[in-house]
Amino acid sequence: MTIIGSGLAGYTVARELRKLDKESPLRIISADDGGFYSKPMLSNAFIENKTPESLVITPATQMATQLNAEILTHTQVTQVDPQQHAVYVGEKRLEYSQxxxxxxAKPIRLTFEGDAADKVLSVNNLDDYTHFRAALQNAKRISIMGAGLIGCEFANDLQPAGFSVTLIDPLKYPLGQMAPEKVGRTLQQALQDLGVSLYFEKAVKRIDSTDSGYRLTLTDDSVLETDVVLSAIGLRPHTELAAAAGLSVERGIVVDRYLKTSAEDIYAVGDCIQIEGLVLPYVMPLMNAARAVAKSLTGQLTTVNYPAMPVAVKTPACHLVVSPPPAGLAGEWEIEAEGQDVRALFYTPAHELGGFVLMGAKVADKMALAKQLPPLLA
Incomplete structure (x- = not known):
């Protein structure tokens, strides 16, 4: 059995597999050093002075021992051949049974005008975080493009650490695609109270070098000076390898409820997949999928089920949990608010709960409300 990828998805499949089958040969191919770490920690690691090295929970050598697996590190798979049940690392051919x-997933890259358009950073893995930390050593001003979940988390991490943070987003308020305006405005106020500068209904169109850093020109022609530009505008499933192998690919690698791809004996899990139209780049869907795949790999064909899975936003300035309604679901928000304590419930025309956002003290209602939501995949 072969797993391509040593992130949380790949290692969780391996761990779940070893609970069921301790001896079958297992190979894990990692493009990086194969160390196990918590990717969600990257957006709030700076203020805790977490170095890249300290974020690694278990190095690859120990993971290999724990999993009774061969782990190939710094190894890039260049081709998958479903007909021959083989993957290629350059000219080297490695066969697989499953x-x-x-x-x-990889960060979405935008194009910009200006001589520093290629200087935009993103943080999607430990190597990215290493480069980001290095860029911050002589920096004071940080501009973050994107006021979604990750952008807000970085802003809340970096401003209290002593940086001057600017958050830029084309929507009207933070979390504009996940939450109603009242929630976004409450989070906006909390970030402003920290000292974060906010530019909404604007985007970066040009990035130029200056003697001291960079000059950003926004779509309304306003100008900002900054030392670091961080993009947090979202991720896109990594599908190129699958597409080149002839697998069915749409927004992600298309899988069925068994996490099977369109090719025999090839499964896919994590941020790279699309299942029944859903692309869910979060931890809980990944864990559910990994457990199902591990059973299927050992001969117990198992479908994946997704219950409602609220997501905690790591913004200590304003505690927040979101379980947004599915895209296109008809309904309206009902909102109760007192300061930062906000309870926003999304009801369908039949007055069925379709989603919620909780802030402050109302976060305590998370589990009770989650039980009322319909599953994403039953």
Missing amino acids: LVLALG
């Missing part, structure tokens, strides 16, 4: 694609 293959799991845990390829993750």
